[in-house]
Amino acid sequence: MGMIMVRCPQTGRSIETGMEMDAERFQRMPVFFSRTYCPHCCIYHEWFAAHAWVAEVSDRERIALA
């Protein structure tokens, strides 16, 4: 299980969408469109699944420690 992440178009920082999914399942999903609140810009960004990725928990921990 991982967290679906998107890149903030304004700051280039990654944002947690709050949606959790297996990376394998995410890759099999049809293209979809969503919007996520960006804590960096304090606004909602719209994004396509093609621009998102799944961060496994271990990756998130590694980022947090970096």
Ligand SMILES: [Zn+2]
């Ligand atoms: Zn942003």
